[in-house]
Amino acid sequence: MxxxxxxxxxxxxxxxxxxxxxxxxxxxxxLPKGLLAPHFSILNHAVRVKDGQTPLTLANAFQVPKTTMTHSLGVLERHGLIELKPHPKDGRSKQVWITEAGRSLRDRVVEATGPALAAFAQQFDPETMREIVPKLAEMRAFLDAARDED
Missing domain, CATH: 1.20.5 (Single alpha-helices involved in coiled-coils or other helix-helix interfaces)
Known part of the structure; x- marks a missing residue:
């Protein structure tokens, strides 16, 4: 450069x-009162990527300290949106499972953003998005791989 x-x-x-x-x-x-975007991101990750991950795996995926992830998971658990279950192969660890309430909330929030996304779509047509999104995904993959090399 x-x-x-x-x-x-x-x-x-x-x-x-x-x-x-x-x-x-x-x-x-x-989002309902008491929930923030990072909480939603955990629910979305469970639906989009994989349910049943450990708190440490999630902390690494979100690049936050384990204590931060533990706090966020506690908030989600108190709201009944996830369950923490003992890990079947490691008694010292737990797995995070999204509940039906969590899945339902995630879906409702995605649907509720529809009007804002529709306004955005009026300005940026699908063809523009089809050009941009793959490039952004490529950039994200590069940065994600570079993070793993550290």
């Missing part, structure tokens, strides 16, 4: 950060 390009790359990540903040606010407007 040419040093003169550094501001371009900084601006790129800055815009992504701002988009992240704005999308979090949109999401949190649809």
């Amino acid at each position: 040419d040093r003169s390009d550094a501001p371009l790359y900084f601006a790129f990540f800055n815009e992504i950060g701002i988009i992240g903040q704005l999308s979090r606010a949109m999401l949190e407007a649809e």
Whole structure:
């Protein structure tokens, strides 16, 4: 990279950060009191990626300390959105399972964001999204792989 390009790359990540903040606010407007975007992200991860992971695996996936993940899981458990069950192969560990209430809440929140997404879609048509999303996924995969090399 040419040093003169550094501001371009900084601006790129800055815009992504701002988009992240704005999308979090949109999401949190649809969440019940006491839940935040990181809590929803755990539910979404369980539905989208894999249910039954350990708190440590989730902490690593979200790049947060295990204590932070333990706190977030406690919030979700108190709301009846997940269950922590003993790990069948490791008595010292637990597994995180999304409950039907958690799955239902996740689905309702996704549906509730529909009007905001419809407004977004009026500005950015599906063809534009089909061009952008694969590039963003490629960038995410690169950054994720680079994180694992550290």
